[in-house]
Amino acid sequence: MTRRQFSREFKLEAVRLVNERGISLVQASRDLDVGESILRRWIKEVTSDPGQAFPGQGQLKPDQQEIDRLRREVAKLKAERDILKKGRGLLREGVDMKFGFVAKHRGIWPVRWLCEALGVSRSGFHAWLTRSPSARARSDEILGAHVKASFVGSDRTYGARRVWHDVLAEGDVCGLHRIERLMREQALRARPRRRGLPSDKGERNEAAANVLDRQFVATAPNQKWIADFTYLWTAEGWLYVAAVIDLFSRRVVGWSMSVTMTAQLVADALMMAIWRRGKPDALMHHSDQGSQYSSEQFQKLLADHNVSCSMSRSGNVWDNAAMESFFSSLKTERTARKVYRTRDQARADVFDYIERFYNLRRRHSTIGYLSPMEFERNKASG
Structure with missing residues (x-):
């Protein structure tokens, strides 16, 4: 049996589900289909060293450790710069204003960094949290x-x-x-004028043939995967969301989120799918002709895992209609008319929708009004 692997992004979002969103460890373990002991180990690793959790296999060499240390210092300096930029004027304000700023932004930066940048104590902040409101x-x-x-x-x-x-x-x-x-x-923001959507300016290579040919049915898992990415607006800018769906059950088997729409975004989503499902045989991967999917990096990834490539015809969205349907559901049922103050808020909401609602509970008309995971369980037991 192939050992399941999880991307660093999946682990971090799973930990946030328990630490920041109030979901119990037992419930999160059941929803994400991850062992309680594994999830507990992930939480312990993040708690002990948030910045360096889940670095991968092997130990860092001394020079790599020094680079890693310098990166942490640079990250902290950048955070302090951003904190002071965002909270300009607070240095002349009283401690209540500063503590209010810390409470509001502790989901973005560590409390220690916020307090150091604003010149207040952590103990004072925690005491302020329990104080009666003025x-x-x-x-x-x-x-x-x-x-x-x-x-x-x-x-x-x-x-x-x-x-x-x-x-x-x-x-x-x-x-x-x-x-x-x-x-x-309160994140009350008047509905903005329609903003220009991001454009794909990447160089396109030769496109593959449309082998899928709108045959959005699979008789077994890991026969046909479809993929695409979309974008969500936040107060910090665009967040790009890539996903991979198994047409057998309409389950989202891989996903990734990033601030840029690069080949790495779609490659990370594919790797999550491969880690989750094992290295499949005779698998077809279908996408549009975007520069990310036609890039040399992504095509090499497909070849390395013996995955055949299929691409929609240029300008024909119906060739990947099942994928468009998923993103339409995501936006209609979850993200439409929401105002995300940060990309992290949007990431957490998309993670929740995919892993705790869409895959686990959402009834899908194509598979007899079962959820994707329930459909797979029924097929495996039947």
């Missing part, structure tokens, strides 16, 4: 509810100035800047 904080909570009511009542189209006038009309006395702050804190 009169100002209670006032913000009440006013924030009025702000949200105005924003939602406008069908999420009002900006801060219009919300401000609504609040003034209700009899509240406050300034525009306070309304802007409360909207930022």
Whole structure:
């Protein structure tokens, strides 16, 4: 039996599920089909050294260790720069403002880094967390509810100035800047004008033939995989999401997320699928003709694993309709009209949708209204 392997990205998201999202270890283990002892080991590894967890097999050489140390220092310096840039003006503010900033951004940077950059103590921050809210904080909570009511009542189209006038009309006395702050804190952002979508400027190589030919049915696992990637907007910019689906059960067997749409993005998704399903025989991989899939790097990866390549015809989205259907479900059922303040928030939401909903529970009409995992279990036992 082939030993299951998991990518570093999968392990980190699995740990966040337990540490940051309140899912119990037992439930997460069951949802992700990972042993409790394995998941507990992953959590311990991340807790002991978050930056260096899951480095891969083997020990680093001395020169590599020095490079690794320097990278950590550079990462910390960049984080401190970004913290001070994002929190400019806070150095002149009181500790309550600084602690509020730490509480708001501790999901992005470690609390230790945040406190060091702002010149406050970690013990003071943790004491502040348990302190009763100030009169100002209670006032913000009440006013924030009025702000949200105005924003939602406008069908999420009002900006801060219009919300401000609504609040003034209700009899509240406050300034525009306070309304802007409360909207930022609640991630209330007016629906933007349609932004230009990212374009694929990569160099395209010769495309493979359309071997799949819209035959979106497989009689067994690991016969036909389809792949593509999409993009989600966050306040930090685009997040690209690549996925690989087994047409037998419509299960997402591999995925990857990145800030850039490179060949590495789609290669990581394919490698996750191979690690999960074992090295399959007589497998066809179908995608569009994007530069990422036609790149030398990705084509070599297919050849190394004896996977045959099939590509949609140029400009014909119906040639990969099953993949388009999945991304449509992802956006309609989960990400549409959500406002992600960070890419990490979007990553966590996509991970949750794929691993804890779509694969595990979502009923799929193509497979008799069973979930992909239930369909595979039934076929394996029958």
